Amino acid sequence: MKSLLLTAAVSALALGATAQTKISIIPEAGVNLSNLRRTVNNEEFKSATNAGVRAGVNVALGLGNNLSIQPGIFFSQKGGHNSSDKIVSPTLGVASLPGGTTDFETRINYVEVPINAVYYFMDDQSGFFINAGAYFAAAVGGHEKFSRPSVAGGNTVTIEHDYTIGGTDPQFDALGNKISGDDIRRWDIGAQAGVGYQMRNGLMLRAQYLLGAMNITAHNSSANALRNGAINIGLGYKFGW
Numbered sequence: 629m630k631s632l633l634l635t636a637a638v639s640a641l642a643l644g645a646t647a648q649t650k651i652s653i654i655p656e657a658g659v660n661l662s663n664l665r666r667t668v669n670n671e672e673f674k675s676a677t678n679a680g681v682r683a684g685v686n687v688a689l690g691l692g693n694n695l696s697i698q699p700g701i702f703f704s705q706k707g708g709h710n711s712s713d714k715i716v717s718p719t720l721g722v723a724s725l726p727g728g729t730t731d732f733e734t735r736i737n738y739v740e741v742p743i744n745a746v747y748y749f750m751d752d753q754s755g756f757f758i759n760a761g762a763y764f765a766a767a768v769g770g771h772e773k774f775s776r777p778s779v780a781g782g783n784t785v786t787i788e789h790d791y792t793i794g795g796t797d798p799q800f801d802a803l804g805n806k807i808s809g810d811d812i813r814r815w816d817i818g819a820q821a822g823v824g825y826q827m828r829n830g831l832m833l834r835a836q837y838l839l840g841a842m843n844i845t846a847h848n849s850s851a852n853a854l855r856n857g858a859i860n861i862g863l864g865y866k867f868g869w
Contacts, residue, residue, distance in 0.1 A: 655865055659860070663858070666710070676708060681704075684704075685701065688746070697743070697745055698759070705738075709733035733772065737769045740764070742763040752828075796846060820836050
């Protein structure tokens with residue numbers, strides 16, 4: 629009898645918890661204004677921004693009146709560009725290129741899994757909200773392009789290269805060209821935080837900053853590194869509660 633009562637009590641608590649958890653689906657699409665934080669011989673630089681696509685879907689798990697946990701999955705384009713005589717390139721390594729300033733651009737496509745805690749200032753989970761959390765991302769493709777004056781003078785030299793993805797440390801020759809190994813790492817992790825507004829008709833607007841924590845180049849050096857960063861602006865629509 630005691631076992632029966634205990635089973636009934638546990639079942640009742642489980643049903644109660646399920647009843648309090650409300651689920652919504654929120655497709656979201658927008659733009660990443662991304663940059664790369666470069667470290668060259670322990671000196672830090674920041675690239676100019678590149679615009680890219682970020683689109684996917686969140687699943688919102690309502691916990692009480694004001695709090696929601698929102699995991700999701702997104703396609704996210706990141707990268708950046710800069711003009712400098714010093715670069716950190718997954719293909720070239722660390723280089724101070726002669727002959728003038730190099731215009732360097734990189735683009736990396738990720739499958740990104742964000743997990744946000746979202747706090748709504750109104751009890752019906754509408755109006756203004758703030759979010760914070762982490763993301764995990766897997767690179768699925770990318771390339772770099774750089775242009776610089778020819779060492780011999782005259783024409784501009786433009787080189788494009790599709791990245792190889794993995795964890796094998798690259799090896800470079802005496803001229804700084806990569807001869808083996810991977811260009812970028814598969815995985816990236818980071819933090820994110822933002823603000824937004826949820827309308828009662830379902831429309832949602834959000835702006836957030838994503839800060840990558842990992843050196844995304846395949847070589848293992850904190851003195852010479854690239855790390856992702858992006859401002860994301862997204863428009864979504866909330867289906868459900």
